Amino acid sequence: MSWLSNDLKSFKRSWLHHTGMQLATLSVLTATFAVVALVLSLGLNVNRILASWGETVQITAYLDENVAADKVSGIQSQLEKLPSVETVVHIPREVATQNFKSQMASYAPDLLTDSDFENPFPASFRINLKGGVHTEQDFAALEKIAAAVGKVEGIEDVSYGQTWVKSYASFVNAIAASGGVMVLILLAGGLFVVSNSIRASITARREEIEILELIGATSSMIRRPYIVEGAAMGFVAALIALGLCFGIQAWQLSLVSKNLELARLAHQVTYLGPALTLAFVACGTFLGAFGAWATVRRINDGWSALQRQST
Amino acid sequence: MISFSHVYKTYPGPVHALRDITVEIQKGEFLFLTGKSGAGKTTLFRMISAFDKPSSGQVQVAGYDLAAIRANEVPFYRRKIGVVFQDFRLLRGRSVFENVALPLEIRGDRVQGLNRRVDDMLDHVGLILKKNAPIEQLSGGEQQRVAIARALIHQPGVLIADEPTGNLDPQMSEEIMDLLDRVNAQGTTVFVATHDHELVRRRAKRVVNIDAGHLR
Ligand SMILES: Nc1ncnc2c1ncn2[C@@H]1O[C@H](COP(=O)(O)OP(=O)(O)OP(=O)(O)O)[C@@H](O)[C@H]1O
Numbered sequence: 001m002s003w004l005s006n007d008l009k010s011f012k013r014s015w016l017h018h019t020g021m022q023l024a025t026l027s028v029l030t031a032t033f034a035v036v037a038l039v040l041s042l043g044l045n046v047n048r049i050l051a052s053w054g055e056t057v058q059i060t061a062y063l064d065e066n067v068a069a070d071k072v073s074g075i076q077s078q079l080e081k082l083p084s085v086e087t088v089v090h091i092p093r094e095v096a097t098q099n100f101k102s103q104m105a106s107y108a109p110d111l112l113t114d115s116d117f118e119n120p121f122p123a124s125f126r127i128n129l130k131g132g133v134h135t136e137q138d139f140a141a142l143e144k145i146a147a148a149v150g151k152v153e154g155i156e157d158v159s160y161g162q163t164w165v166k167s168y169a170s171f172v173n174a175i176a177a178s179g180g181v182m183v184l185i186l187l188a189g190g191l192f193v194v195s196n197s198i199r200a201s202i203t204a205r206r207e208e209i210e211i212l213e214l215i216g217a218t219s220s221m222i223r224r225p226y227i228v229e230g231a232a233m234g235f236v237a238a239l240i241a242l243g244l245c246f247g248i249q250a251w252q253l254s255l256v257s258k259n260l261e262l263a264r265l266a267h268q269v270t271y272l273g274p275a276l277t278l279a280f281v282a283c284g285t286f287l288g289a290f291g292a293w294a295t296v297r298r299i300n301d302g303w304s305a306l307q308r309q310s311t
Numbered sequence: 312m313i314s315f316s317h318v319y320k321t322y323p324g325p326v327h328a329l330r331d332i333t334v335e336i337q338k339g340e341f342l343f344l345t346g347k348s349g350a351g352k353t354t355l356f357r358m359i360s361a362f363d364k365p366s367s368g369q370v371q372v373a374g375y376d377l378a379a380i381r382a383n384e385v386p387f388y389r390r391k392i393g394v395v396f397q398d399f400r401l402l403r404g405r406s407v408f409e410n411v412a413l414p415l416e417i418r419g420d421r422v423q424g425l426n427r428r429v430d431d432m433l434d435h436v437g438l439i440l441k442k443n444a445p446i447e448q449l450s451g452g453e454q455q456r457v458a459i460a461r462a463l464i465h466q467p468g469v470l471i472a473d474e475p476t477g478n479l480d481p482q483m484s485e486e487i488m489d490l491l492d493r494v495n496a497q498g499t500t501v502f503v504a505t506h507d508h509e510l511v512r513r514r515a516k517r518v519v520n521i522d523a524g525h526l527r
């Protein structure tokens with residue numbers, strides 16, 4: 001008879017003896033894991049969406065009004081030679097005005113027909129960069145390129161949504177940091193719950209532990225069933241939590257996609273991938289096992305019978 | 312097989328539970344330990360079962376130096392001895408068979424040989440018909456026989472029993488002593504603590520008496 005089959009029997013006994021406690025632990029652990037999974041998934045999606053915004057950061061270089069028309073292509077090729085620049089598109093005055101008018105059409109229809117409307121827009125270049133802007137370092141690089149663009153002869157002004165990009169970069173950082181802190185707090189709570197439940201199991205089976213010690217079970221033999229119990233609890237909780245998380249996401253997406261304006265957003269949302277799912281279950285199992293281990297390690301030092309056996 | 316040499320055990324208080332204990336028990340011997348309540352019998356047995364270490368002196372059992380044994384060696388030492396208690400110490404909620412098989416499982420025996428050995432042992436203690444009964448359904452005498460079977464299943468060289476008949480009526484006590492006699496006849500060293508002087512007198516074995524921590 002292998003000792004492992006004993007672990008499983010012992011696990012079963014432990015369930016039968018305190019089903020209530022075990023169920024309570026399992027639900028708390030499941031809820032904790034579900035929130036962690038949601039935070040993870042949300043963080044992932046926010047990051048992805050923000051990253052796709054970061055990809056679209058552009059530099060607009062406004063041309064000096066007095067630049068002669070035949071110089072424009074020379075300036076353009078000069079800009080294209082700058083490092084990190086991917087494409088440079090020339091936008092003449094008239095096009096800029098047209099763009100503005102069509103964007104404003106729904107807000108101020110009169111504007112389109114107003115003959116008094118003067119053209120305030122200078123000609124410009126729209127510069128797309130290689131890679132995007134996702135971190136504070138990327139932002140520093142962006143500032144450098146913008147400065148280089150500004151030094152080009154004939155460029156009057158450079159704009160790249162300076163403050164917006166800067167706060168965007170720190171926003172991404174803040175989201176990542178607060179998500180991480182929240183997950184850590186939740187995991188600590190999960191650890192506590194598992195360890196509590198295992199402690200109850202141990203107390204309920206104190207006598208059994210003493211007897212096992214008495215007939216020569218090593219402390220690792222005695223600890224193992226509890227670690228298996230903790231691992232099983234973590235495993236099951238992680239599975240249910242993932243199911244819950246997928247369910248909640250699917251439900252929210254179905255709500256969101258009913259709303260036309262948000263439907264486009266719904267397309268960008270993804271679930272945790274297979275690798276992350278596996279990693280999540282593995283981490284849940286590990287957390288359960290670790291919580292149990294930390295508890296038995298303290299309680300069973302191989303001499304627990306010593307404390308009581310005095311008649 | 313068991314040897315105590317100038318053993319002292321002092322508990323915080325201070326309680327001098329054992330004082331200058333020196334005794335030698337030969338292989339295959341049957342020895343009674345008598346003494347009033349609080350005299351130090353259990354304390355002495357706890358030295359032998361490695362649940363406690365002497366404050367000073369030497370304890371040697373089955374080739375192990377118990378005054379110096381390391382914690383990770385203790386389980387392996389305990390697999391070489393058999394221990395029986397007044398309160399049986401059986402696992403509740405499990406069958407007679409499961410209780411007796413436990414030391415072999417811990418040792419890692421194969422299922423086949425294990426089944427046969429447990430059956431033989433249950434036959435030996437007269438409990439083969441109760442093999443699958445849960446422990447709770449047995450009488451005190453039957454439970455003590457299960458405990459003895461468990462203490463012997465791995466064929467230890469030494470069996471120590473701390474008041475094995477303390478919770479049993481006189482007739483049951485005699486049956487248990489008969490069983491221990493037979494075990495001893497097969498070569499196991501047996502060391503029994505009891506305060507039942509009648510029982511000791513009828514058996515005509517070597518007896519040591521402990522009084523306030525002193526052997527005499
Ligand atoms: N863990 C302990 N801490 C302090 N004192 C103890 C401890 N264990 C035993 N003692 C004391 O040591 C003395 C011997 O106790 P022991 O249990 O060995 O007696 P005993 O002969 O087994 O008695 P009984 O026949 O009642 O079982 C007693 O005075 C007891 O109070």
Ligand SMILES: [Mg+2]
Nearest residue numbers: 311352353473
């Ligand atoms: Mg005693």
